[in-house]
Amino acid sequence: MTTRSDCLAMDAADALAGLRDQFALPEGVIYLDGNSLGARPKAALARAQEVIAREWGDDLIRSWNQAGWFDLPSRLGDKLAPLIGAAKNETVVTDTTSINLFKALAAALHIQAGSPSSAGRKRIVTERANFPTDVYIAQGLSSWLARGVEIRLVDSPEDLPAAIDAQTAVVMLTHVNYRTGYMHDMKALTARAHSCGALTVWDLAHSAGAVPVDLNADKADFAVGCTYKYLNGGPGAPAFIWVAARHQAGFQQPLSGWWGHAAPFAMQAEFRPIDGIRRALCGTQPIVSLAMVECGLDLFAQTSMDAIRAKSLALTDLFIRLVEDRCAKHPLSLVTPREHARRGSQVSFAHPHGYAVMQALIGRGVIGDYREPAIMRFGLTPLYTRFIDVWDAMEILADILDNKKYDVAAPRDAVT
Amino acid sequence: MTTRSDCLAMDAADALAGLRDQFALPEGVIYLDGNSLGARPKAALARAQEVIAREWGDDLIRSWNQAGWFDLPSRLGDKLAPLIGAAKNETVVTDTTSINLFKALAAALHIQAGSPSSAGRKRIVTERANFPTDVYIAQGLSSWLARGVEIRLVDSPEDLPAAIDAQTAVVMLTHVNYRTGYMHDMKALTARAHSCGALTVWDLAHSAGAVPVDLNADKADFAVGCTYKYLNGGPGAPAFIWVAARHQAGFQQPLSGWWGHAAPFAMQAEFRPIDGIRRALCGTQPIVSLAMVECGLDLFAQTSMDAIRAKSLALTDLFIRLVEDRCAKHPLSLVTPREHARRGSQVSFAHPHGYAVMQALIGRGVIGDYREPAIMRFGLTPLYTRFIDVWDAMEILADILDNKKYDVAAPRDAVT
Numbered sequence: 001m002t003t004r005s006d007c008l009a010m011d012a013a014d015a016l017a018g019l020r021d022q023f024a025l026p027e028g029v030i031y032l033d034g035n036s037l038g039a040r041p042k043a044a045l046a047r048a049q050e051v052i053a054r055e056w057g058d059d060l061i062r063s064w065n066q067a068g069w070f071d072l073p074s075r076l077g078d079k080l081a082p083l084i085g086a087a088k089n090e091t092v093v094t095d096t097t098s099i100n101l102f103k104a105l106a107a108a109l110h111i112q113a114g115s116p117s118s119a120g121r122k123r124i125v126t127e128r129a130n131f132p133t134d135v136y137i138a139q140g141l142s143s144w145l146a147r148g149v150e151i152r153l154v155d156s157p158e159d160l161p162a163a164i165d166a167q168t169a170v171v172m173l174t175h176v177n178y179r180t181g182y183m184h185d186m187k188a189l190t191a192r193a194h195s196c197g198a199l200t201v202w203d204l205a206h207s208a209g210a211v212p213v214d215l216n217a218d219k220a221d222f223a224v225g226c227t228y229k230y231l232n233g234g235p236g237a238p239a240f241i242w243v244a245a246r247h248q249a250g251f252q253q254p255l256s257g258w259w260g261h262a263a264p265f266a267m268q269a270e271f272r273p274i275d276g277i278r279r280a281l282c283g284t285q286p287i288v289s290l291a292m293v294e295c296g297l298d299l300f301a302q303t304s305m306d307a308i309r310a311k312s313l314a315l316t317d318l319f320i321r322l323v324e325d326r327c328a329k330h331p332l333s334l335v336t337p338r339e340h341a342r343r344g345s346q347v348s349f350a351h352p353h354g355y356a357v358m359q360a361l362i363g364r365g366v367i368g369d370y371r372e373p374a375i376m377r378f379g380l381t382p383l384y385t386r387f388i389d390v391w392d393a394m395e396i397l398a399d400i401l402d403n404k405k406y407d408v409a410a411p412r413d414a415v416t
Numbered sequence: 417m418t419t420r421s422d423c424l425a426m427d428a429a430d431a432l433a434g435l436r437d438q439f440a441l442p443e444g445v446i447y448l449d450g451n452s453l454g455a456r457p458k459a460a461l462a463r464a465q466e467v468i469a470r471e472w473g474d475d476l477i478r479s480w481n482q483a484g485w486f487d488l489p490s491r492l493g494d495k496l497a498p499l500i501g502a503a504k505n506e507t508v509v510t511d512t513t514s515i516n517l518f519k520a521l522a523a524a525l526h527i528q529a530g531s532p533s534s535a536g537r538k539r540i541v542t543e544r545a546n547f548p549t550d551v552y553i554a555q556g557l558s559s560w561l562a563r564g565v566e567i568r569l570v571d572s573p574e575d576l577p578a579a580i581d582a583q584t585a586v587v588m589l590t591h592v593n594y595r596t597g598y599m600h601d602m603k604a605l606t607a608r609a610h611s612c613g614a615l616t617v618w619d620l621a622h623s624a625g626a627v628p629v630d631l632n633a634d635k636a637d638f639a640v641g642c643t644y645k646y647l648n649g650g651p652g653a654p655a656f657i658w659v660a661a662r663h664q665a666g667f668q669q670p671l672s673g674w675w676g677h678a679a680p681f682a683m684q685a686e687f688r689p690i691d692g693i694r695r696a697l698c699g700t701q702p703i704v705s706l707a708m709v710e711c712g713l714d715l716f717a718q719t720s721m722d723a724i725r726a727k728s729l730a731l732t733d734l735f736i737r738l739v740e741d742r743c744a745k746h747p748l749s750l751v752t753p754r755e756h757a758r759r760g761s762q763v764s765f766a767h768p769h770g771y772a773v774m775q776a777l778i779g780r781g782v783i784g785d786y787r788e789p790a791i792m793r794f795g796l797t798p799l800y801t802r803f804i805d806v807w808d809a810m811e812i813l814a815d816i817l818d819n820k821k822y823d824v825a826a827p828r829d830a831v832t
Contacts, residue, residue: 024469024474025473026474026476031476033476036477037472037476037480039473044468044472045469048464048465049464049465051651052456052461052464052650052708053440055651056453056456056460056651057440057441057442058440058442059442060442060445060447060449060453060455060783061449061452063651065829069651095511096511096673096699096701097699097700098673098699098700099673102671106560128685131674132674132683132684132685133673133675133699135687136672137671137672139672139686139687140669140670140673140687143670144560144670145560228700234472234704235467235472235479235704236485236702236703237702239699254557254560254670255515255518256552257514257549257556258514258547258548258549259514261552264548266788267548267595267788268548269544269548270551270555271551271555271556282512282514282515283512283514283515283549284512284513284644284652286650286651286652286654286702286704286705286706287650287651287652287705288705288708289702289704289705289706290652290702292468292704367476367478372682413481
């Protein structure tokens with residue numbers, strides 16, 4: 001039997017333990033929602049102050065050159081690259097995940113439409129359980145395209161290989177499911193897509209900084225993701241888009257704004273895309289929010305995704321085991337895969353009163369979140385989550401369940 | 417003859433003079449580039465610190481509800497509304513100007529395609545001299561649409577009324593030209609468009625906070641604009657989109673992300689747009705950059721657009737007169753209209769060595785900017801520009817020109 005002392009010993013032996021000091025975490029809170037909004041790197045405040053007071057306030061318009069504002073999307077993209085198996089000049093940090101997905105999906109469909117062997121393909125294959133905005137963006141794009149596109153919503157990950165066929169233009173998947181924590185086999189599904197002549201678009205919202213990702217080794221085609229979850233870039237910080245080098249010359253997307261122009265300051269009347277990944281840019285970026293992304297990325301340079309993954313699996317294994325042992329008599333069911341290879345960096349449990357139980361947990365300082373239907377999500381973020389946090393969260397959960405300390409009639413927040 | 421003392425007297429009598437103290441302006445700089453990047457409101461630093469340290473750092477995910485992050489696009493839109501003649505619930509602050517233009521243009525074309533009298537119209541009328549990204553976005557959108565769209569680039573503002581005809585689906589214009597400072601007659605051109613059955617999309621990038629705008633009185637249909645120029649929202653701060661109330665029920669746009677869904681947290685697989693202006697939203701917004709927009713808007717609540725306009729015309733009149741008097745022997749030509757009704761809040765002069773002269777001005781602390789071809793732009797921003805600044809800038813310009821203190825061989829910055 002694991003004890004609280006064992007958890008303290010695990011923290012004492014944890015090579016990543018020191019990184020927690022580089023985050024500003026409030027007292028009395030066990031924060032298990034880094035899969036929704038990452039905690040604040042201490043450095044982010046000073047960085048924002050520098051951008052606001054000196055770069056904006058003192059240097060004003062000159063900062064576009066002097067402070068490198070204009071290059072920031074590419075510079076941050078290159079800094080992010082090692083975490084997702086990207087090469088230099090394949091990634092930019094810009095816009096939102098939804099908008100970047102629109103670009104990637106449009107570009108993939110455009111490449112397929114121009115390919116003699118794929119021009120007739122009209123199907124996007126994705127999952128019904130995908131994060132909704134991904135499906136909405138595919139719906140929005142397809143209804144506006146010159147040629148009709150059909151979206152096939154697959155009901156189960158096991159059905160995906162068979163659903164990808166010679167009619168498939170693009171396979172669009174979120175690598176780690178936001179609700180269940182299920183992680184797809186990127187390499188196998190990409191190979192399956194390619195064997196059918198399809199291209200892949202991967203959403204890494206719950207993968208980047210959470211699990212090892214190797215886009216180039218897995219031969220992925222396009223990817224997008226967000227920086228405000230496991231990458232700790234700040235609330236709503238700009239997202240990223242990755243385009244494999246081999247696709248960049250053919251990359252065309254409808255949001256052809258001036259930042260993607262070959263000569264943005266020549267003020268020409270005809271759009272001519274710049275060579276390389278910057279053709280994925282569109283308009284002027286929110287510099288203060290963008291600059292803070294770097295503070296999150298800098299923390300990853302102090303460790304490795306392998307070390308993060310080892311701790312993530314240890315944390316999620318521990319949480320599953322402790323909760324299942326201690327709360328065995330309650331109607332909790334594990335939603336997240338037990339198999340390491342299929343698990344992201346979260347643990348989701350379903351409970352008939354999941355919303356109310358989660359509200360009670362939050363009231364006791366254990367911040368996870370709730371997702372329809374009936375699912376309590378616990379994000380375990382190795383940069384700042386301790387083994388003792390896992391223990392204490394489990395104890396509070398057990399107390400709430402054992403003593404029915406939750407209010408099934410509690411009103412719901414607008415944003416849950 | 418106006419003297420430097422006269423300018424000091426004008427400042428002493430200026431009812432807006434006190435507002436300058438609410439900006440953090442560097443010593444030794446005459447900042448005449450607020451038309452590109454507005455100066456920093458002092459309040460912006462404290463606001464960012466609050467968002468970063470307390471709302472993000474301490475309250476974490478709870479701030480989406482508690483701190484009102486999720487409502488921020490609408491709340492700021494309503495605060496901006498009086499400056500552009502909008503009603504409540506017609507404006508949101510979100511994404512970039514380019515992306516908002518894409519949404520507005522797509523929505524306008526969609527409405528026209530569904531109208532029995534307009535369904536066959538396939539033409540967007542705009543200006544060749546429009547800010548390039550506006551034309552690029554129209555090109556990008558039209559090349560991806562199910563039905564072909566033709567873009568007509570009109571060469572001169574005087575040719576616009578005749579270019580708008582029964583084939584015109586949408587008239588897309590920037591109200592105040594970024595390069596020349598020419599201001600269109602929004603009311604007359606909108607009336608002309610409507611009389612032909614066309615809809616209007618107005619880009620207010622150089623209008624919002626710079627000149628009085630009355631979208632509803634002028635019966636405009638759609639508008640977009642940026643918050644980082646005359647509105648002083650911060651570098652790359654999110655832009656805005658306005659949709660006239662009468663068009664909101666029919667407003668559909670391809671960037672149908674989850675923030676525009678009727679029930680974003682119900683996690684449904686089918687996109688169903690929310691009622692009202694929030695259907696113009698797409699994905700998660702950069703909260704720190706977004707929150708600072710409020711600090712710029714709050715300054716406008718201390719005065720009126722009429723007072724700002726009166727000072728703007730006084731500043732631009734003075735600058736034109738002083739430069740033309742003092743630099744008469746140099747090959748400077750005024751590009752900005754002399755007629756008040758056609759002038760924005762900037763003065764542009766062409767000079768054969770415009771780039772080199774502007775670099776010399778910047779070296780002397782007079783920060784304007786340069787736009788191809790050969791145009792020096794001087795933004796005169798009534799909230800923080802003084803009459804004495806106009807005098808001193810003119811004196812330095814005269815010295816540079818009289819004594820050829822500029823280097824025609826100076827290398828150009830990447831971003832000019």
